[in-house]
Amino acid sequence: MKCLVGIDDTDSQSGFCTTHLAFKIASQSSGGGFQVFAYPRLVRLNPNIPFKTRGNAAVCLPLETEDVMGTFRFVCSIVERLSDVKNGANTGVVLLQSPHKLPFLTSLYHAALSGVVSKERVVRLLRDGGVPTHRLGNGMGLVGAAASLAFDESYDHTYELIAYRRGDSWGTPRRFEPTSVRVMDQRTSPDTFNNYDYHKDRPLVAPHGPDPVFLGVRGSAPGTVLRAFQMLRHDEELEGHMIYLTNQGTDAHLQQELELPLKAYSSGWAEGEIVSARPGPGGHQYLKLACRGKEVDCAVYEPTGDLNRSARLLIPGDGVRIMGGVRRPSARHGKLVNVESIEVFSLARQKKMSNPLCQNCGLRLKSEGRAKGFECQRCGWKAREGAKKSQCIPRKLRSGFYLSSPRAHRHLTKPLIRYGREAGGEVYSLIDGWLRTSISVPELARSL
Numbered sequence: 001m002k003c004l005v006g007i008d009d010t011d012s013q014s015g016f017c018t019t020h021l022a023f024k025i026a027s028q029s030s031g032g033g034f035q036v037f038a039y040p041r042l043v044r045l046n047p048n049i050p051f052k053t054r055g056n057a058a059v060c061l062p063l064e065t066e067d068v069m070g071t072f073r074f075v076c077s078i079v080e081r082l083s084d085v086k087n088g089a090n091t092g093v094v095l096l097q098s099p100h101k102l103p104f105l106t107s108l109y110h111a112a113l114s115g116v117v118s119k120e121r122v123v124r125l126l127r128d129g130g131v132p133t134h135r136l137g138n139g140m141g142l143v144g145a146a147a148s149l150a151f152d153e154s155y156d157h158t159y160e161l162i163a164y165r166r167g168d169s170w171g172t173p174r175r176f177e178p179t180s181v182r183v184m185d186q187r188t189s190p191d192t193f194n195n196y197d198y199h200k201d202r203p204l205v206a207p208h209g210p211d212p213v214f215l216g217v218r219g220s221a222p223g224t225v226l227r228a229f230q231m232l233r234h235d236e237e238l239e240g241h242m243i244y245l246t247n248q249g250t251d252a253h254l255q256q257e258l259e260l261p262l263k264a265y266s267s268g269w270a271e272g273e274i275v276s277a278r279p280g281p282g283g284h285q286y287l288k289l290a291c292r293g294k295e296v297d298c299a300v301y302e303p304t305g306d307l308n309r310s311a312r313l314l315i316p317g318d319g320v321r322i323m324g325g326v327r328r329p330s331a332r333h334g335k336l337v338n339v340e341s342i343e344v345f346s347l348a349r350q351k352k353m354s355n356p357l358c359q360n361c362g363l364r365l366k367s368e369g370r371a372k373g374f375e376c377q378r379c380g381w382k383a384r385e386g387a388k389k390s391q392c393i394p395r396k397l398r399s400g401f402y403l404s405s406p407r408a409h410r411h412l413t414k415p416l417i418r419y420g421r422e423a424g425g426e427v428y429s430l431i432d433g434w435l436r437t438s439i440s441v442p443e444l445a446r447s448l
Helices: 018-027 068-081 103-114 119-128 141-148 178-188 222-230 306-311
Strands: 002-008 034-036 041-044 057-065 092-096 133-135 158-165 213-219 238-246 267-279 285-291 294-300 319-327 336-346 350-354 389-393 400-403 435-439
Touching (some): 002 141, 018 435, 057 141, 103 119, 178 222, 294 306, 306 336
Parallel strands (some): 294 336
Antiparallel strands (some): 034 057, 158 213, 267 285
């Protein structure tokens, strides 16, 4: 019998990792009497939630077993052992005994991507639906665990191969060759993305914390990310790797129109006309958007790089769609949208006033002083005050999409390279090498 097991909130700021836990479960399938029949799902949820886990990621394991409840108990035993409850993890595990979705799960998935979901409401829905659950701590992870059950290949999706470190390496520098990441990116783009920051000349595939993740390669298909991973050079023995089906790189959290007035922690988009654009301290750019009869405050922060530079070229009258998450009010600002991307629909005409031309020789006249008119420096021809002409200035901005630099992308941010390359619902079977354990250095240090 096939079933889905959703898991969320097993890590803490001190370490551990929900995807690593899923890897451990999949690696023990033979001992647990089950099989993984499709790619495990890595499901990112609303990145603006204040009580999120580090990456706000839930996982869903598609399992086939003759003893569903026995397998569920086996999974829960591993979850109990590998959840960092003592440092704040509030784990939730949810079992869907048929791979057919319950109607409320789809609504829950969309709500968990763009807003704040009540744990109590989710607990009630799961209980009323007869859905088996397991919780640790306060059980907040039940929200993400349940939401993850609704995600599959019918949505726009990508794949990620995540390689894991051995326990004795956690907290030490990750040992891989940055040049091989750049070469891999150049050979596999656009089928992989966000591997390397060419502006800062550094890799983007590896995290920096003490968690078990060694690195991750993101791309359009399972075979693509496996081949890309095999191009990388490093000298660290790994615990293994696993390929996930994921909603990363899809802008899944930005599909809903933001409610007005703004709701703190919500994600989505707002469309309208720029009312004002001004720089602020720290290189940040602040925008005010006229939207549906109201004004929406927005901030484009300096670390977003390319997006910040583009936002500085916006002027009042430009028609745009702003996409991002709503920050709660602070002592300095009310609620505002932390901008993740901007789509420019229309550009206002930018004008400047210029001195008139001499009617005799065509030279630009020089002002004689305030309210004194203008005079030609060559022939002496004069023009009265008020003869200035308005002149259109070519805009440096163009209509189109503007995103932050890759180093500032969130997990869900859809890179420009994926526009027009959205997944079309194709389902890939498990390939050889989708799950590997105990990988030694000679297997990994492949020649380019």
